[in-house]
Amino acid sequence: MTLAVCPGSFDPVTMGHLDIITRAASIFDNVIVAILENQAKDHMFSLEERLEMLRVACAHLPNVQVDHFEGLLVDYVRACGAHVVIRGLRAVSDFEFELTMALMNRKLDPSIETMYIMTSMEYSFLSSSIVKEVAGSGGDIHGLVPEPLVERVSARCRRKG
Ligand code: PNS
Numbered sequence: 181m182t183l184a185v186c187p188g189s190f191d192p193v194t195m196g197h198l199d200i201i202t203r204a205a206s207i208f209d210n211v212i213v214a215i216l217e218n219q220a221k222d223h224m225f226s227l228e229e230r231l232e233m234l235r236v237a238c239a240h241l242p243n244v245q246v247d248h249f250e251g252l253l254v255d256y257v258r259a260c261g262a263h264v265v266i267r268g269l270r271a272v273s274d275f276e277f278e279l280t281m282a283l284m285n286r287k288l289d290p291s292i293e294t295m296y297i298m299t300s301m302e303y304s305f306l307s308s309s310i311v312k313e314v315a316g317s318g319g320d321i322h323g324l325v326p327e328p329l330v331e332r333v334s335a336r337c338r339r340k341g
Contacts, residue, residue, distance in 0.1 A: 184208040184264040184295075185257045187249070190215050190230050191223045192333050193237050194311055194325055196303035200268035203297050205241050212260055213238060215248040224312055224340060233333075237326040254289040263292055270299040270306075312337050 184204055190197060190213075205211045213234055217227050225233065231246055238244040249256035257265060265285065267278060282294040299306075306324060315321045315337035325333050 181210065182208045182264070183210045183212070183260065183262040184266045185212045185214050185253075185260060185262050186266045187214045187216060187253050187256075188267075189218070189221070189223065189308065190234055191225050191308050192230065192311065192325060192329065193234050194303070194306050194308055195323065196268065196270070196299060196306040198237050198326055199300050199303055200266065200297050201238060201244060202241060204266045205244050208264070208266075209243060211241075211244045211266070212262070213244060213246050214253075214256060215246070216253075217248050217250045224336065233326075233329050236328050252288065254285050254292050257292050258289060265292060265294045267294060267296055268299055269296045270304050316340065 184207075186201055186204055188197065201211060201213055215227060215230050215234065223230070227248055231248060234246045238246060253265065257263070267281075269275070269278060278294075278296065285292060285294055311321055311324050311333065314324070315334045318338060321334055322330055
């Protein structure tokens with residue numbers, strides 16, 4: 181059985197994330213989408229909200245589970261019994277951070293491989309930050325976040341924006 185972990189902040193999950201998760205789920209038998217619980221970082225959505233939104237977004241993908249982790253990603257991946265981390269790659273600007281992270285994770289645990297799925301063209305500009313910025317100023321986020329989450333994300337961003 182092949183198992184991959186797809187980690188991230190998902191604050192909130194976007195259509196770009198869902199594209200990567202869907203494509204990973206078509207390659208691996210099982211995919212765990214894992215939200216980093218980082219108390220130090222100021223997220224717009226609580227961990228519980230992000231977990232719930234991801235569960236809604238991935239409800240149609242039977243081989244995808246949603247979970248969260250604290251501490252080092254490699255420790256979590258090992259505890260899951262997985263050997264593969266999946267990340268999405270958009271523009272060249274993602275590369276430096278992703279390379280640093282992949283190399284550090286390989287140093288920490290050489291048995292874990294990080295694999296990248298290139299973004300689909302239509303989502304290459306998309307990030308959680310830009311969704312929050314657009315929604316915070318009253319912009320339309322249909323097509324940017326999974327449809328069942330549009331109203332919820334818009335309302336929260338307008339309140340905080
Ligand atoms: O969605 P993001 O914010 O780009 O995801 C980054 C994430 C959560 C994958 C990364 O910050 C992470 O794995 N953090 C856990 C801490 C860790 O393992 N650090 C060492 C490798 S850099």
